[in-house]
Amino acid sequence: MSYELYYWPTIQGRGEFVRLALEEAGADYIDVARESEGLAVMIRMMDHVERPPFAPPFLKDGETIIGQTAAILLYLGARHDLAPKDPAGGLWTHQIQLTIADIVAEAHDTHHPVAISLYYEDQKAEALRRAKEFRDNRIPKFLDWFETILARNPTGDGHLVGRTLTYVDLSLFQLVEGLTYAFPKATKRALKDTPRVASLHAAVAKRPRIKTYLASPRRISFNEEGIFRRYPELDR
Numbered sequence: 717m718s719y720e721l722y723y724w725p726t727i728q729g730r731g732e733f734v735r736l737a738l739e740e741a742g743a744d745y746i747d748v749a750r751e752s753e754g755l756a757v758m759i760r761m762m763d764h765v766e767r768p769p770f771a772p773p774f775l776k777d778g779e780t781i782i783g784q785t786a787a788i789l790l791y792l793g794a795r796h797d798l799a800p801k802d803p804a805g806g807l808w809t810h811q812i813q814l815t816i817a818d819i820v821a822e823a824h825d826t827h828h829p830v831a832i833s834l835y836y837e838d839q840k841a842e843a844l845r846r847a848k849e850f851r852d853n854r855i856p857k858f859l860d861w862f863e864t865i866l867a868r869n870p871t872g873d874g875h876l877v878g879r880t881l882t883y884v885d886l887s888l889f890q891l892v893e894g895l896t897y898a899f900p901k902a903t904k905r906a907l908k909d910t911p912r913v914a915s916l917h918a919a920v921a922k923r924p925r926i927k928t929y930l931a932s933p934r935r936i937s938f939n940e941e942g943i944f945r946r947y948p949e950l951d952r
């Protein structure tokens with residue numbers, strides 16, 4: 717049976733972390749909201765299921781519905797050999813994913829620092845201040861942390877955890893993709909100081925299934941509705 721992924725149909729957003737894991741695993745999945753009438757199906761699901769996810773993305777596997785990106789990846793990682801099998805390794809991988817979720821939320825808040833319900837143009841002054849802090853301090857701090865993890869896993873062949881690819885390698889790839897789109901100048905500067913992160917990003921892009929996926933119509937382009945938005949005034 718195919719997995720059903722439920723996510724907003726026009727953006728990469730948080731759904732992309734799940735898509736990358738499904739694509740690397742070669743798993744059968746339906747991106748439900750991108751099918752005809754799929755968005756209505758997604759909303760109905762959230763309105764009616766016994767255990768409703770708070771927000772997309774969520775994944776349906778038979779009768780099981782899982783919300784929260786990090787929880788979905790925990791689930792898929794165990795089923796598709798994209799995470800260590802030992803509990804400590806699994807927890808460490810989950811911890812890294814949760815930290816990626818933290819920076820993703822901060823990236824979102826650079827263009828919506830006051831409220832999601834307001835237009836960017838209505839919170840631009842705050843966004844300019846928030847983005848400066850994000851560029852100057854937060855991007856370097858997070859990328860340094862990933863660099864440290866890679867350096868402390870010297871036999872890991874460039875992987876964050878263990879010796880083979882895990883879902884957090886895919887997620888770090890996607891984070892770098894998003895930061896590079898939204899903050900090209902600041903990210904280029906930060907990546908100069910984090911060469912292992914830059915290498916991991918390049919290596920993931922070359923993986924056969926990921927390469928095929930990135931070139932396919934299944935990969936939605938970045939745009940100014942998603943989490944990573946390019947507003948040139950927010951990048952210096």
Ligand SMILES: N[C@@H](CCC(=O)N[C@@H](CS)C(=O)NCC(=O)O)C(=O)O
Nearest residue numbers: 729730771772773783784785786817
């Ligand atoms: N912590 C959740 C956040 C989910 C989330 O914020 N989803 C966004 C789209 S990326 C959404 O639809 N939010 C609606 C809302 O917060 O009201 C996760 O990592 O999956």
